[in-house]
Each structure stands twice: as structure tokens, then as C-alpha cells.
Amino acid sequence: SQQGEEDPQALSIQEGENATMNCSYKTSINNLQWYRQNSGRGLVHLILIRSNEREKHSGRLRVTLDTSKKSSSLLITASRAADTASYFCATDGLSGNTPLVFGKGTRLSVIA
Amino acid sequence: EAQVTQNPRYLITVTGKKLTVTCSQNMNHEYMSWYRQDPGLGLRQIYYSMNVEVTDKGDVPEGYKVSRKEKRNFPLILESPSPNQTSLYFCASSSTGTRNYGYTFGSGTRLTVV
Numbered sequence: 555s556q557q558g559e560e561d562p563q564a565l566s567i568q569e570g571e572n573a574t575m576n577c578s579y580k581t582s583i584n585n586l587q588w589y590r591q592n593s594g595r596g597l598v599h600l601i602l603i604r605s606n607e608r609e610k611h612s613g614r615l616r617v618t619l620d621t622s623k624k625s626s627s628l629l630i631t632a633s634r635a636a637d638t639a640s641y642f643c644a645t646d647g648l649s650g651n652t653p654l655v656f657g658k659g660t661r662l663s664v665i666a
Numbered sequence: 667e668a669q670v671t672q673n674p675r676y677l678i679t680v681t682g683k684k685l686t687v688t689c690s691q692n693m694n695h696e697y698m699s700w701y702r703q704d705p706g707l708g709l710r711q712i713y714y715s716m717n718v719e720v721t722d723k724g725d726v727p728e729g730y731k732v733s734r735k736e737k738r739n740f741p742l743i744l745e746s747p748s749p750n751q752t753s754l755y756f757c758a759s760s761s762t763g764t765r766n767y768g769y770t771f772g773s774g775t776r777l778t779v780v
Contacts, residue, residue, distance in 0.1 A: 587768045594776070596670075596756055597709075599768030642709070644769075653699055653724065654760075654769060658708035 558586070558626075558643040558657035566663040573630040575660040577643030578623075586619055586626050587654065589642045597642065600628075635666045668693045672757050672772035679747055679779055687742045687775050689757030697760045698740040699724070699769070700732065702753040709756070715740055716762065747779045 561576045577586070585604045589597040603610045603619045603626065610617045616629040630637055640659040647655075670691045679685055691698065699714040701724075711724030715734040729751055731743040740759075744751060754776050758769040 589768070594754065594774065596771035596773045597758075597769070599770070602768055653697075653711055653714045655711070656701075656709040658706070 558645050558655065560641070560643055560657045560660040562660060563658070564661045564663070566665065567633055569633060569635055569664055569666050571633055573633050573637070573662055573664070575628045575641050575662070577626045577628070577657060579626075579643075579645045580624065582648055583621075584646045584648050586617075587644045587646065588615075588617060588626075588628050589644060589656075591640045591642065591659070593639075600641075630662075633662075633664045635664050638662060638664045668770065670757055670759050670770050670772040672755075672775050674775060675773065677775060677777050679777070681748055681779055682746050685744050685747060685777075687744075687755060687757075687777070689740045689742065689772060690738050691740075691757075691759040691770070692738065693759060693761070693770065694737065695759035695761050695770075696737070697762045698734065699758045699760075700730070700740070700742050701756045701758065702726065703756065703774075704753050712742070712755075747777075749779050751777065752779050753777060 558577045558579045587602045588600045591597045601612045603617050614631045619626045640661045642656050642659045644654040644656045673688045696717045700712040701709045703709050710726045713732040715721045757772040760769045
């Protein structure tokens with residue numbers, strides 16, 4: 555499967571700092587998505603970037619995609635304690651029947 | 667409110683006792699899926715459905731059954747639960763029409779099999 559792999563596994567920063575998480579994947583994709591999960595809760599869709607896009611913004615989130623390196627990054631600027639959560643990348647394959655495949659996530663802790 | 671509803675939220679059961687976890691969505695989504703989440707393993711797909719009466723196996727289907735008789739419902743059935751099925755389960759749905767949107771997840775079902 556074309557599972558995404560997030561890096562680092564865990565990240566701890568001070569409130570106000572920027573947080574960067576990376577995702578690598580193995581095969582060609584239609585799009586790549588980022589999700590957030592607060593402890594024990596359902597995942598929440600954050601942002602989707604298509605394979606023909608290189609950068610996308612949504613509020614304090616910035617996502618980049620480099621299809622030549624099969625990698626993506628998620629930047630959260632001016633982090634807040636409420637950003638503490640696990641973040642997952644998920645890849646959507648080229649075939650219409652290919653379901654989303656999730657990585658194992660990055661656990662972000664933002665210390666007030 | 668657009669949502670995916672799972673029930674129950676928590677469930678403790680004994681080995682071998684059949685159970686069903688329900689999932690319902692009110693967004694008229696074609697695509698629905700079940701995942702299990704375990705520490706260190708991330709989310710793994712159990713089964714998915716592209717539309718009514720169309721289901722397919724994910725990465726870890728053993729010990730599970732699903733059905734999709736109606737568009738809105740996608741129940742997960744454990745015919746004979748075992749302790750290794752203790753996990754956090756999530757149902758998700760998506761519109762497959764444009765593939766430009768992400769999944770909407772339910773709040774999860776924490777299952778313990780003793």
C-alpha cells in the first residue's frame with residue numbers, strides 16, 4: 555500500500571512557535587490530505603492538496619507538496635495550546651476505487 | 667448538521683458474543699469506510715463501500731463483516747469477537763463525485779473484548 559509516513563513521530567514546542575510536520579509516501583497520488591485528531595476523538599479534515607498543486611494555505615496552516623520527492627509538509631504558524639493533537643497525512647491514489655491510506659501520525663504538544 | 671454518527675461510543679463485551687457497531691451519515695455520501703486505530707499501528711482500513719450493495723475488503727478484514735443495504739448506513743459486525751479486536755473504531759464517509767473533499771469521521775467506538 556502507499557502508506558504515508560509522518561516525521562517526526564512526536565514534536566513538542568512552545569506556544570507561539572511554528573510547528574512543521576513532514577509526510578512521505580511511496581506511489582503516485584491524486585491528492586494528499588492532512589487530518590487532526592484530538593485524543594481519542596474522530597479525525598477532522600484540515601486541508602487537501604492535489605497532485606498538480608505545490609502549496610496551499612488555510613488560516614494558520616500551510617501545506618506543500620513535492621511530487622518528485624513524494625513528500626509533503628504541514629506548517630502550523632503561531633501555534634496555540636489548542637493545536638495540541640495528533641496530525642495524520644493521508645494519500646488518495648490515482649484509481650477512483652483506491653481508498654485513503656493514513657500514516658501513523660505526528661503527536662504535537664504545544665506548551666503554554 | 668452534517669455528520670457521521672456511530673453507536674455505541676463505548677462497548678465492553680465477552681469473547682464470542684456477536685455485536686454490531688452502527689454507522690449512519692446524513693450527507694448522501696456514496697463512499698463509507700471502517701477503520702481501526704491501535705497504538706503504534708495508526709489507522710488501518712477494515713472494509714469500505716463505494717455505494718449501496720458494493721463492499722470491499724481493506725487491509726485488515728479478518729473477523730469482521732459489513733453490509734450496505736441503504737446509502738446512509740454501514741454497520742460493522744463482529745460475529746465472534748476476540749480480544750485482539752479490542753481497539754478504537756472509526757466510521758468515515760465521503761462524496762466520491764469529485765474526490766476533492768476529505769472524509770468526515772464519526773466520533774469513534776472504543777471496543778473492549780474480554
